[in-house]
Amino acid sequence: MFRLFSSNMAFFTHQIQRSFSSSVVRNVVIKNVTIIGGGQMGAGIAQVAASTGHSVTLVDMTDDILKKAMKGIQGSLRRVVKKKFSDDPESGDDFIQKVMQNVSTTTNPAAAVTTSDLVVEAIVENMKIKQDLFGFLDKMAPEHTIFASNTSSLPISDMASATSRPDRCGGLHFFNPVPMMKLVEVVATSSTSPETSESLLNFTKALGKTPVCCKDTPGFIVNRLLVPYMMEALRLHERGHGSKEDIDIAMKLGAGYPMGPFELSDYVGLDTIKFITDGWREKEPDNPLFAPSDLLNKLVAEGKLGKKSLEGFYKYSK
Numbered sequence: 455m456f457r458l459f460s461s462n463m464a465f466f467t468h469q470i471q472r473s474f475s476s477s478v479v480r481n482v483v484i485k486n487v488t489i490i491g492g493g494q495m496g497a498g499i500a501q502v503a504a505s506t507g508h509s510v511t512l513v514d515m516t517d518d519i520l521k522k523a524m525k526g527i528q529g530s531l532r533r534v535v536k537k538k539f540s541d542d543p544e545s546g547d548d549f550i551q552k553v554m555q556n557v558s559t560t561t562n563p564a565a566a567v568t569t570s571d572l573v574v575e576a577i578v579e580n581m582k583i584k585q586d587l588f589g590f591l592d593k594m595a596p597e598h599t600i601f602a603s604n605t606s607s608l609p610i611s612d613m614a615s616a617t618s619r620p621d622r623c624g625g626l627h628f629f630n631p632v633p634m635m636k637l638v639e640v641v642a643t644s645s646t647s648p649e650t651s652e653s654l655l656n657f658t659k660a661l662g663k664t665p666v667c668c669k670d671t672p673g674f675i676v677n678r679l680l681v682p683y684m685m686e687a688l689r690l691h692e693r694g695h696g697s698k699e700d701i702d703i704a705m706k707l708g709a710g711y712p713m714g715p716f717e718l719s720d721y722v723g724l725d726t727i728k729f730i731t732d733g734w735r736e737k738e739p740d741n742p743l744f745a746p747s748d749l750l751n752k753l754v755a756e757g758k759l760g761k762k763s764l765e766g767f768y769k770y771s772k
């Protein structure tokens with residue numbers, strides 16, 4: 455009887471402590487956000503976080519890249535306010551100014567994380583480089599800081615294993631273009647604590663996005679379906695069964711997609727798609743969904759990476 459009572463007491467005490475500690479964690483509102491990588495995704499995430507009142511530090515390797523990122527954010531904000539403040543352009547200008555004031559830039563990641571509540575990693579899709587970054591930042595960031603990766607395809611748990619805080623690591627997978635796309639996949643590994651997941655979910659809602667919860671499986675939900683579709687479109691074209699233009703028109707007008715698979719691949723970046731499929735093929739060499747494409751390999755080898763290099767499947771002007 456006593457044993458039952460004491461184990462019940464222990465259970466209730468644990469529950470009380472748990473609800474107390476999780477409510478404390480829940481009350482930590484993410485305010486200071488550090489974004490590592492100011493490319494197309496990092497700049498977009500910085501823009502949305504700054505637009506929703508967060509204090510953002512954007513980190514990249516050179517000042518020139520950061521200048522380009524800030525210019526991109528300003529250009530994208532202009533497109534947003536043109537719609538949002540269509541009958542009040544002065545308020546639109548004020549909004550842009552306020553948002554830009556919420557973003558600072560640096561090439562020093564160690565300094566950038568010292569007051570950070572959340573770090574969002576959006577650098578190149580390479581596990582070794584991401585692990586090195588996570589391991590380094592782990593030593594620099596405060597105890598409470600949550601680390602999130604925007605990876606398209608790599609296991610979050612492998613990045614978390616480079617840190618001493620796997621319970622405070624998770625995935626925040628945004629979609630391109632970040633200011634327009636409503637979804638964020640919130641990824642929990644088997645080590646991610648419920649409090650971390652909840653903080654990440656709350657953060658995505660504060661950004662005005664719709665989160666879905668994902669397990670730490672290859673491609674989460676969207677890319678596990680989108681990447682095989684895109685590779686199948688490539689193979690269809692390589693077999694000579696359709697021009698890229700016709701395949702794009704077909705999927706837009708026949709399936710209601712806003713972009714066809716070749717347009718979307720150029721938009722995302724052919725190097726990123728190659729990184730993803732090469733990585734998945736290494737793990738599942740016999741899976742025909744991840745079979746290589748000569749055309750994709752050739753374009754990437756030629757530096758034709760899509761819209762960002764002004765040529766991929768199609769040509770683009772600045």
Ligand SMILES: CCCCCCCC(=O)CC(=O)SCCNC(=O)CCNC(=O)[C@H](O)C(C)(C)COP(=O)(O)OP(=O)(O)OC[C@H]1O[C@@H](n2cnc3c(N)ncnc32)[C@H](O)[C@@H]1OP(=O)(O)O
Binds near residue numbers: 534605713
């Ligand atoms: C291949 C799969 C492999 C996956 C590999 C990894 C990738 C990932 O991990 C996950 C991903 O992100 S997958 C990609 C997800 N994104 C998509 O599917 C985008 C599909 N496209 C669209 O939704 C529209 O074309 C879109 C919204 C982009 C543009 O809309 P429209 O087609 O109507 O064309 P526009 O005339 O250019 O734009 C209309 C208005 O939208 C606003 N806008 C667009 N881009 C913007 C941006 N970047 N910033 C701010 N506002 C923007 C804008 O109001 C624009 O009007 P204008 O400014 O007057 O042009």
Ligand SMILES: NC(=O)C1=CN([C@@H]2O[C@H](COP(=O)(O)OP(=O)(O)OC[C@H]3O[C@@H](n4cnc5c(N)ncnc54)[C@H](O)[C@@H]3O)[C@@H](O)[C@H]2O)C=CC1
Binds near residue numbers: 577587726
């Ligand atoms: N392109 C897309 O549509 C999407 C990409 N992603 C993922 O987001 C991540 C970034 O992708 P993108 O923005 O497209 O790439 P990107 O090539 O446009 O930008 C990457 C940026 O990271 C910087 N960088 C690289 N290593 C760094 C380091 N150690 N420290 C600081 N900065 C560093 C680069 O200088 C570059 O500016 C990748 O993991 C990708 O898989 C996720 C969703 C969509």
